[in-house]
Amino acid sequence: NAGVTQTPKFQVLKTGQSMTLQCAQDMNHNSMYWYRQDPGMGLRLIYYSASEGTTDKGEVPNGYNVSRLNKREFSLRLESAAPSQTSVYFCASSERDKRNQPQHFGDGTRLSIL
Amino acid sequence: AQKITQTQPGMFVQEKEAVTLDCTYDTSDPSYGLFWYKQPSSGEMIFLIYQGSYDQQNATEGRYSLNFQKARKSANLVISASQLGDSAMYFCAMRELMNTGFQKLVFGTGTRLLVSP
Numbered sequence: 001n002a003g004v005t006q007t008p009k010f011q012v013l014k015t016g017q018s019m020t021l022q023c024a025q026d027m028n029h030n031s032m033y034w035y036r037q038d039p040g041m042g043l044r045l046i047y048y049s050a051s052e053g054t055t056d057k058g059e060v061p062n063g064y065n066v067s068r069l070n071k072r073e074f075s076l077r078l079e080s081a082a083p084s085q086t087s088v089y090f091c092a093s094s095e096r097d098k099r100n101q102p103q104h105f106g107d108g109t110r111l112s113i114l
Numbered sequence: 115a116q117k118i119t120q121t122q123p124g125m126f127v128q129e130k131e132a133v134t135l136d137c138t139y140d141t142s143d144p145s146y147g148l149f150w151y152k153q154p155s156s157g158e159m160i161f162l163i164y165q166g167s168y169d170q171q172n173a174t175e176g177r178y179s180l181n182f183q184k185a186r187k188s189a190n191l192v193i194s195a196s197q198l199g200d201s202a203m204y205f206c207a208m209r210e211l212m213n214t215g216f217q218k219l220v221f222g223t224g225t226r227l228l229v230s231p
Contacts, residue, residue, distance in 0.1 A: 031216075033218070040223055041223060042118075042205060042221035042222055042223045042224055043159075043205070043207075043219075043221040044221075045218050045219075048216070048218060050214075050216045056214055056216070058218065088157065090159060092159075100147060100164050100166055102149055102151075102161040102164060103149075103161075103219055104161070105151075105158065105159035106158075107156075107157060107158045108157045108158065108159075110157075
């Protein structure tokens with residue numbers, strides 16, 4: 001049972017470099033999400049994809065782009081990394097329109113930007 | 115305004131004792147849901163329990179139960195018979211309707227629980 005798989009698990013970048021974080025789920029979920037987790041701030045939504053072919057901004061979208069490649073995959077791209085983007089990034093998925101269904105999370109990507 | 119408030123940055127409990135982790139929320143949506151997640155030191159987010167606003171009974175899942183007080187807008191997590199493996203960060207989250215019609219989760223800042231032998 002893979003669930004939600006994120007790659008890579010760790011990454012160090014220099015300021016200005018670009019990078020794509022990959023996420024894939026095998027639960028046939030329609031909806032996928034990207035969060036960032038910073039100390040003392042809980043998880044904040046960056047972007048989400050309600051269903052294949054759609055993406056929308058969340059709470060903190062600046063500096064990021066996303067692609068919903070297909071139903072399984074949802075990637076997050078940092079075009080020009082900044083130290084403020086040092087964080088732990090989580091991908092999640094869920095059934096759409098099922099109120100009592102939780103979001104299932106990947107194990108996270110720990111990203112450091114120097 | 116903060117939608118989810120967890121006022122306890124850290125809690126300590128002895129093994130086999132019960133512990134309550136507090137969560138209060140603010141919403142004007144009559145149909146909402148509340149989730150609790152556990153994040154151990156390894157970092158993954160593990161779903162524990164769900165409570166819907168229209169649910170008549172408090173949710174229970176094994177050693178986890180929710181003390182849901184709708185009028186007070188609180189949804190406290192109760193862990194009975196604590197185990198060393200319960201040491202982790204615990205997050206309360208609320209399902210919120212966005213202006214796109216889609217629902218998202220809003221998370222609290224978490225409570226770190228330490229279970230001692």
